[in-house]
Structure formats: structure tokens, C-alpha cells
Amino acid sequence: MMNKKGYLALSATALLLLAACGNGEDNGAASEGDDFEGITDDPTELTAWMWDPNFNVAAFEMAEERFQENNPDFSLNIVENSQADVIQRLNTSLSSGVETGLPNIVLIEDYRAPSFLTAYEGSFYSLGDYFETSDFADYKIAAGTHNDNVYNVPFDTGVTGLFVRTDYLEEAGYSLDDLQDITWEEYIEIGKSVYEQTGVSWITNDNGDLGLMRIMMHSSGVWWTDEEDGVTPFIEGNEPLRLAFENYKEMVDAGIVNIHNDWDQFIQTFNNGDVVTVPTGNWINASIMQAEDQAGNWGVAPIPRQSVEGSVNASNLGGSSIYVLNVEGNELAAEFLAATFGSDAEFYQDLLVDIGAMGAFAPASDGEAFEVEVDFYGGQQIFQDLAQWTQEIPEVAFGQRTYEIEDILSVALQDFLGGADLDEVLQNAQSQAELAM
Amino acid sequence: MKNQETMKKVFMYSFLILTSVMFFFPFYFLIISITNPSIDITRGRLLPGTHFIENFRTMIETSLLSRAVINSTIVSFGQTILSIFVSSLAGYGFEVHKSRGKEIVYNMVLLSMMIPFAALMVPLFRLFGTISEVAPIFGIDTLFGVILPYVSTAFLIFFFRQNTKMFPKELLEAGRIDGLSELGLFLKIYMPTMKTTYAAAGIVTFMGAWNNFLWPLVILQSPRNFTVPLVISAMGSGYLIDFGAVMIAIFFTTIPTAIIFFVLQKHFVAGMVGSIK
Numbered sequence: 001m002m003n004k005k006g007y008l009a010l011s012a013t014a015l016l017l018l019a020a021c022g023n024g025e026d027n028g029a030a031s032e033g034d035d036f037e038g039i040t041d042d043p044t045e046l047t048a049w050m051w052d053p054n055f056n057v058a059a060f061e062m063a064e065e066r067f068q069e070n071n072p073d074f075s076l077n078i079v080e081n082s083q084a085d086v087i088q089r090l091n092t093s094l095s096s097g098v099e100t101g102l103p104n105i106v107l108i109e110d111y112r113a114p115s116f117l118t119a120y121e122g123s124f125y126s127l128g129d130y131f132e133t134s135d136f137a138d139y140k141i142a143a144g145t146h147n148d149n150v151y152n153v154p155f156d157t158g159v160t161g162l163f164v165r166t167d168y169l170e171e172a173g174y175s176l177d178d179l180q181d182i183t184w185e186e187y188i189e190i191g192k193s194v195y196e197q198t199g200v201s202w203i204t205n206d207n208g209d210l211g212l213m214r215i216m217m218h219s220s221g222v223w224w225t226d227e228e229d230g231v232t233p234f235i236e237g238n239e240p241l242r243l244a245f246e247n248y249k250e251m252v253d254a255g256i257v258n259i260h261n262d263w264d265q266f267i268q269t270f271n272n273g274d275v276v277t278v279p280t281g282n283w284i285n286a287s288i289m290q291a292e293d294q295a296g297n298w299g300v301a302p303i304p305r306q307s308v309e310g311s312v313n314a315s316n317l318g319g320s321s322i323y324v325l326n327v328e329g330n331e332l333a334a335e336f337l338a339a340t341f342g343s344d345a346e347f348y349q350d351l352l353v354d355i356g357a358m359g360a361f362a363p364a365s366d367g368e369a370f371e372v373e374v375d376f377y378g379g380q381q382i383f384q385d386l387a388q389w390t391q392e393i394p395e396v397a398f399g400q401r402t403y404e405i406e407d408i409l410s411v412a413l414q415d416f417l418g419g420a421d422l423d424e425v426l427q428n429a430q431s432q433a434e435l436a437m
Numbered sequence: 438m439k440n441q442e443t444m445k446k447v448f449m450y451s452f453l454i455l456t457s458v459m460f461f462f463p464f465y466f467l468i469i470s471i472t473n474p475s476i477d478i479t480r481g482r483l484l485p486g487t488h489f490i491e492n493f494r495t496m497i498e499t500s501l502l503s504r505a506v507i508n509s510t511i512v513s514f515g516q517t518i519l520s521i522f523v524s525s526l527a528g529y530g531f532e533v534h535k536s537r538g539k540e541i542v543y544n545m546v547l548l549s550m551m552i553p554f555a556a557l558m559v560p561l562f563r564l565f566g567t568i569s570e571v572a573p574i575f576g577i578d579t580l581f582g583v584i585l586p587y588v589s590t591a592f593l594i595f596f597f598r599q600n601t602k603m604f605p606k607e608l609l610e611a612g613r614i615d616g617l618s619e620l621g622l623f624l625k626i627y628m629p630t631m632k633t634t635y636a637a638a639g640i641v642t643f644m645g646a647w648n649n650f651l652w653p654l655v656i657l658q659s660p661r662n663f664t665v666p667l668v669i670s671a672m673g674s675g676y677l678i679d680f681g682a683v684m685i686a687i688f689f690t691t692i693p694t695a696i697i698f699f700v701l702q703k704h705f706v707a708g709m710v711g712s713i714k
Contacts, residue, residue, distance in 0.1 A: 093562070
């Protein structure tokens with residue numbers, strides 16, 4: 001004989017719960033129904049998955065606005081997650097074969113794109129016919145090309161520069177001119193001298209992150225994997241990779257490297273003025289310019305090249321492209337991208353001015369925004385320089401295993417720095433990477 | 438002799454103070470950071486600043502945190518109430534009632550604890566894809582979808598069964614004689630007696646639900662339905678991160694779990710050691 005109070009309390013709890021959960025559904029009820037099957041029901045609203053609120057999301061909001069001028073019904077629903085989370089969700093959705101909730105548009109880092117295009121063949125929509133692919137730097141288009149079909153509209157370039165503290169340089173008797181078109185060996189020599197005179201570290205690096213090696217190798221046009229199949233590891237006998245390892249060890253042994261462990265510490269190092277040069281992607285610009293007290297003390301030189309044939313003073317680190325999923329709404333998504341990121345030179349000017357985003361769209365680099373003299377960099381036209389270097393970046397086949405092989409190589413690098421024989425280290429890494437295939 | 442005692446105390450207290458500082462430092466840094474601009478946070482400034490209001494504004498403007506707090510609250514309370522009710526029924530049943538094959542079933546339940554969630558995710562997502570077609574309100578991109586896989590968990594069943602071992606079965610006999618139904622025995626005798634166990638299970642489940650990341654990430658698709666960890670994770674990713682806003686978000690979402698823990702702390706400890714009044 002359960003008393004009434006007990007039942008009442010129980011059913012009240014249950015009701016409350018139902019109501020609470022139901023509430024979650026009802027809120028924004030107008031859009032709930034459409035949203036849920038938004039992709040099929042409402043062809044004027046598209047969903048996009050991406051990361052970075054100040055950069056990618058801001059860029060897409062601007063693109064949405066521009067596209068709306070001629071397509072007033074159009075709207076873009078941007079879902080913001082971290083990059084790792086976008087990958088996790090995309091992988092789960094695509095590998096379970098459930099189309100419910102898949103976005104129309106997704107941003108993928110160039111290094112990761114080949115593995116997605118291979119693993120989920122047929123899940124992406126070919127975009128090559130929608131825009132002029134030759135307007136973009138070759139290496140960006142190559143990252144999204146699979147079986148001769150172009151699946152990406154390139155977005156931000158990861159063109160690298162050698163960001164330098166000119167005041168430290170001058171203190172040691174050098175100027176920005178001494179860093180023009182040099183090799184990594186020359187870079188190290190100058191570094192030793194500057195370090196001796198100023199006591200400030202020449203470069204900062206995270207030993208677990210092979211970004212610096214990637215920069216070096218990309219300038220010579222090779223990658224961790226075979227350029228034909230994109231899977232076979234190319235570690236043993238990879239001359240630029242070998243040289244990258246050797247050069248880095250020389251820097252470490254000379255004591256001119258500051259070691260940081262994560263992204264915050266990286267930013268902290270140059271914001272605090274604890275390092276002279278930052279060789280990295282142009283996207284670091286916003287973080288460098290955060291330290292307003294250092295205005296006028298920075299400059300950008302071309303990235304050093306490797307002492308191997310074919311290496312150039314231009315490279316890339318990071319950067320991503322836009323992909324369209326092969327679900328309903330794909331044609332609209334393609335048209336939207338073609339009209340904005342794919343062809344609109346003026347839009348790229350706005351992107352640079354408003355959010356500091358540099359695209360890989362060649363026709364845009366003649367615009368006014370690129371010619372601006374940046375006071376923070378002593379009046380240097382850094383965007384024009386970077387845009388010019390973008391077009392010089394060698395084409396590289398990123399392959400499907402960039403980060404997987406890097407996990408193996410970062411251990412190898414530690415061994416090598418610890419004094420192990422380089423041939424042996426690379427041989428081991430090669431066989432480990434082959435085993436993992 | 439007395440000197441030795443003092444030395445021991447000095448040593449003990451300095452050790453305790455040192456460990457307290459170590460544990461307290463992250464909180465201190467969090468509290469300091471919410472008042473500093475992003476640049477000072479990356480520079481490791483340890484003094485309070487004047488940027489609190491700006492940080493707060495950025496956080497409100499750029500993230501859906503308030504919506505996410507509501508979602509997380511619904512999910513956490515919903516999951517806690519449902520799962521401790523269902524799992525305690527199971528744990529009670531396993532211990533109190535006799536049936537053939539009971540132990541085999543129980544061992545199978547325990548075995549399911551060995552399978553990592555990552556391995557279950559894809560099949561589970563497929564299942565919810567199918568559920569979405571039949572009953573969309575329980576499917577993908579709903580808060581029910583977040584709760585459902587956790588309504589019955591092997592750990593809680595195990596936890597309740599273990600604690601039920603100490604439950605005096607005579608109480609049930611007495612209840613039966615007084616004419617209580619089986620459900621009545623559970624609701625009116627078992628549940629009130631096991632209050633501390635419920636409190637401990639409640640805290641563990643609530644914290645787990647509040648901090649749960651992987652499953653909500655996969656199942657929730659619209660920002661409107663996001664829970665707190667998803668929003669914070671999204672804020673901390675990008676070329677230029679506003680650490681001030683991130684710190685504020687973390688600060689405001691640590692408070693509820695802290696409050697719940699402190700309120701229920703007494704029961705929590707009692708429940709963990711399994712006391713019955």
C-alpha cells in the first residue's frame with residue numbers, strides 16, 4: 001500500500017524531468033523542426049562546422065553577409081567546436097553512415113584532408129567545376145585533390161615568414177637585410193652571434209611538435225610519405241628531412257633554442273620578449289601584435305631555405321580548406337563558396353582588414369589592403385610580402401599519415417637529440433612507420 | 438623528547454602547507470586570471486587586474502555559455518535522478534531477490550565495464566540514427582539522447598549491490614508482514630535507509646554528467662543544445678585565444694560542481710565507506 005504522497009513525489013519528479021528535457025527541445029521551437037532535418041527541408045539554410053571564433057567563424061559570417069546581398073533567403077548556421085572536436089564528430093558521423101545532422105560545409109586542415117578524402121570516398125562533393133582553381137596557389141589545391149577531382153575551396157594560407165625582433169638584431173649589429181634569402185645554416189650562424197651578444201634565445205620550439213621540420217621540408221617540396229601513394233613512409237633516404245634534423249640539433253647544441261611545452265608558453269615566450277626570431281605561419285601575426293609595447297620592433301623576413309637543390313625561401317605551416325559534403329544542399333553550398341571564397345577578390349580584402357585572415361587567392365594580393373604599411377612592423381608591407389611568398393610555395397603531396405608519422409618521428413627526434421646515431425634513428429623510424437601501416 | 442615532537446609537527450605542517458599551496462594554486466590562478474586581459478594571462482601575471490568586466494562581456498558575446506549552463510543542468514540532474522533510480526533498483530534486485538542465472542547476468546553486466554566508451558561510440562551513434570527516424574525527440578541532437586546511454590550503468594549497479602550487502606534484510610521481512618508491496622518495500626524502506634549511498638552515487642553521477650564530453654560532442658549537433666564542456670572546448674581553439682573569456686567561462690562552470698560537492702560532502706564520505714544508520 002504505497003501511499004499517495006510517495007507516488008505523487010515520484011510522478012512529479014518524472015514530470016519535471018520530462019518537462020525540463022522537453023523544454024530543451026521546444027526552445028527555439030520554430031527552428032527545431034527545420035534544424036533537425038534542416039539539410040533536407042530547407043534548401044536555403046546550410047550548416048557549417050568549424051573552429052576558431054575570431055578567425056574561421058568570423059570569416060564565414062562575413063561570407064554569409066556578402067552572399068545574402070544577392071540571395072536574401074540564404075542563411076548559414078555555423079556550429080563551432082575545437083578542431084579536434086570537429087574531426088571527432090565528422091569521423092563518427094561518416095563512419096557510422098548516419099546522415100542525420102551531417103553539415104553541408106566543413107573546414108578541414110590541409111594536412112588531414114587527404115585521409116578524409118580517401119577514407120570516405122564519395123562523401124564529399126567535387127567543387128572543381130564551380131570556381132577557377134588556377135586562381136589559387138597550387139599547393140593549396142593539391143591538398144584537396146583526390147583522383148583528379150578538386151574537393152576543396154582553399155581558405156587561409158599557412159605561408160610562413162621569419163618574424164624577427166629588429167631591436168635585438170640591431171643590438172648585435174645585424175639588420176633585417178642580413179636575413180633576406182638565407183639558408184638555415186646561415187640562420188644558425190647569425191643566431192649564435194646574436195645570442196652571444198644579447199643573451200636572448202634565437203628561436204623557441206616544442207620538441208614534441210615537428211612544425212619546424214614541416215616548414216623546412218615543405219620548402220624543399222617533400223613530405224613524410226611517398227608522393228605517389230601518400231601512405232609509404234619516406235623517412236630513410238629523405239635528404240631534406242635528414243638535414244632538418246641535423247640543423248635543429250645544431251641549434252639545440254649551440255644553446256640558442258628556448259624550449260616551450262605548449263601553445264600558451266609559445267605565445268608567452270615572444271610576448272615576453274624572450275626570443276629573437278619566430279619562424280612560423282603568418283597566422284601568428286595576431287598573437288605577436290598583442291604585445292603593443294613591442295610595436296616598431298618587429299620585422300618579417302622570408303623563411304630560410306634548405307641547402308638542397310630545389311629548396312626555396314617560401315614555405316607553409318598549417319592552413320585549412322573548405323569542403324562540401326555530398327548531402328542534400330551540396331549544390332547550394334558549392335555556389336555559395338564559389339561566389340565568396342572562390343572568386344571574390346574584394347571579399348579577401350575585407351577578410352584581411354577585418355580579421356587578419358590571408359587567403360591563398362592570387363588575384364586578391366594586388367588589392368589595397370595588401371599594400372598597407374604596418375607600423376607595428378616598422379612600416380613594412382608585410383601582407384604583400386607574405387602574399388608574394390604564398391605563390392612561391394612548392395607543391396607537396398601531404399599524404400594520409402602526417403600526424404601518425406609525426407608521433408613516431410618526435411620520439412626519433414628525442415633520441416637523436418640525446419646523442420643517438422642519425423642513420424640508425426631514421427632507419428628505426430622508417431621501419432616503425434612501415435609496421436604501423 | 439618534546440623537541441622531537443615539535444620537529445615532527447613543524448615537518449608535518451610544512452608538508453601540509455606545501456601540498457595545500459600546490460592544490461590551491463590552480464584555483465588562485467583561475468581567480469586572478471578572470472580579472473586580467475588575455476595578454477597578461479599568457480605572460481603569467483599573478484596579481485589581480487581590472488579587466489573583469491571586459492572579459493565577462495567577451496564571454497557573453499562570443500559564447501553560448503548561459504544556454505549551455507541550462508542544458509548542462511538539465512542533463513546532469515536528469516541523468517542523476519534517472520540513473521541512480523534505475524541502477525539502484527537493479528542493484529537491489531540482484532542482492533535481495535533470488536533467481537537462477539542471476540550471477541551470470543550480473544557478471545555480464547560487470548564485464549561491460551571493461552569496454553571503453555570510444556569503442557561503443559560508432560555503433561551507439563548508428564543506433565541513435567535509427568532512433569531519430571522513429572522517435573526524433575529521443576534521437577540525435579536532443580538532450581534525451583545525451584542521457585539515455587547512461588540511464589543504467591554497470592558501475593552504479595555494482596556500487597548499489599555492494600552497499601546493499603550491508604542492508605539489514607530483516608527490515609524487508611517486517612515490511613512484508615505489515616503488508617507493503619514489493620515496490621513499496623523498495624521505495625519506503627530501502628531508499629530511505631540507503632540515503633548516504635544515494636548521496637554518494639548522486640555526486641559521482643552528477644559530476645560525471647556535468648563534465649561528460651565525448652558523447653555529448655558526438656550526439657549534439659546544434660549549438661543551442663551544447664553542454665558546458667563543449668562550449669569551453671570550442672572557446673579554447675584557434676590562432677588567437679582570448680584566455681580571459683575562457684577563464685571566466687571555466688570559473689562560472691566550476692561553481693555548481695563545487696557547491697554540490699560541499700553540500701553533500703558529509704554524505705559522500707559516509708556513503709563511500711558504506712555506513713548505515
